[in-house]
Amino acid sequence: MTEVGIIGGGIAGLTAAIALARKGFDVTLIHEGIKNSNSYLAQAGIALPVLEGDSLKSHVLDTIRAGRYLNDEEVVWNVVSKSSEAYSFLMSLGLEFEGNEVEGGHSFPRVFTIKNETGKHMTTLLYVRAKELGVNFVQGLAEALAVREKRAYGVFLNGELMRFDASVLAAGGYTALFKYTAGSELNLGTLIGDAVLKGAPARDLEFVQFHPTGFIGRDGVKLVSEAVRGAGAKLVTEDGERFVNELEPRDVVARAIYRQLQKGKKVFLDATGIEDFRGRFPQIYAFLRKEGINPEKDLIPVFPIAHYSIGGVAVDLWYRTAVKNLYAIGEAASNGFHGANRLASNSLLECVVSGLEVVRTICRDRPRVRETPEIEYSGEEPGDVGALRELLWRYAGIVRNGESLKEGLKGLEGIDADTRLKLLARGILKNALIREESRGAHFREDFPHPRKEFERPLFWS
Helix, strand or coil: CCEEEEECCCHHHHHHHHHHHHCCCEEEEEECCHHHCHHHHCCCCEECCCCCCCCHHHHHHHHHHHCCCCCCHHHHHHHHCCHHHHHHHHHHCCCCCCEEECCCCCCCCCEEECCCCHHHHHHHHHHHHHHHCCCEEEECCEEEEEEECCEEEEEEECCEEEECCEEEECCCCCHHHCCCECCCCCCCCHHHHHHHHCCCCEECCCCEEEEEEEEEECCEEEECCHHHHHCCCEEEECCCCECCCCCCCHHHHHHHHHHHHHCCCCEEEECCCCCCHHHHCHHHHHHHHHCCCCCCCCCEECEEEEEEECCEEECCCCCECCCECEEECHHHEECCCCCCCCCCCHHHHHHHHHHHHHHHHHHHHCCCCCCCCCCCCCCCCCECHHHHHHHHHHHCCCCECHHHHHHHHHHHCCCCECHHHHHHHHHHHHHHHHCCCCECCECECCECCCCHHHCCCCEEC
């Protein structure tokens, strides 16, 4: 029997685990607590073009427009066309959505939600169903991939090799490499850097999406979901001036807020006109009240934060990496679906679709490891992650320029951190330096316009 190891307990990993278990595979899922995944923290919902009046073509066009025409069109059609399968899969598990909303960049209210805590409810249900199917859950930190001569043999956990015929990387992205993020602090991208070091190229690392409406409070960084703007909340300065269309794609809104902040102005989200804010957004209401803000009466101070890494380990249409028997799904993978900017709520769709698709790939490939060669443990201590986070926030943040990116690359050499994290940080900085244009989540103030010659993705390894 083929033994499959999945690294990551978010929606992509759990979907793959359930689908594999249903087909009789021996599945082990290594995780650090499902509450520590970005999937669990996802507020708004999942984009599904399954309602009457909507269409696959409309969703595809919205995705490509938001991605600033850098998307791989074949990949976009491939993912979006599997929306009904993703929906049926979730329904088969007993998931019940409460409503559907329109979000920034969508031309139709196709974002399915549950109490604005959609990720929490989906992740919890998937975990329960995976347990019922006998998936072997192992809690711990997978420190390194076991790879020799571009063939994967498993992963190292607590310094010990766990051997698998197929290894599926579903451990999320690298937004925790930036100083301010509302995502999981564990999303440093260590295994993405490890995969690159061992022969699996990464791509599109310069594209990091900054969510416009982060909240920085006493209890850390939180997220005020885009669904709040979809429900009618307005962005205003301290003078009450409205300065942007709140439903523009995230890159546009994030930069508009950034420019106001650079002028020395404070920016607020005015949600006082939303009826029953507490009932519609209980999680957001709760943390704001804890911070002394009543969103039904008070303005909410907001600040853009690193939210989603569009880049990741390069995969083909079937989620294979360049390392044999190593697959990548969800935010850890990059295949051109999002282009230069992720359309709101497409990430959870990608998680479910990639989780289901990689299972079909494994069924076709039937990977087998008959003999495991001697493989040295290659893990490292994280080192000065704080310095890396400060550096990337300063030099590769919301607005970039060539000189600051060069300074960032120079400063990177003096930081004592895990080789794989430095490799990933260097990839972000170098890709951003090479891409002498502005497109989607990547904005260069010295090259403020898109350029035709950059319309195809860059690969870096």
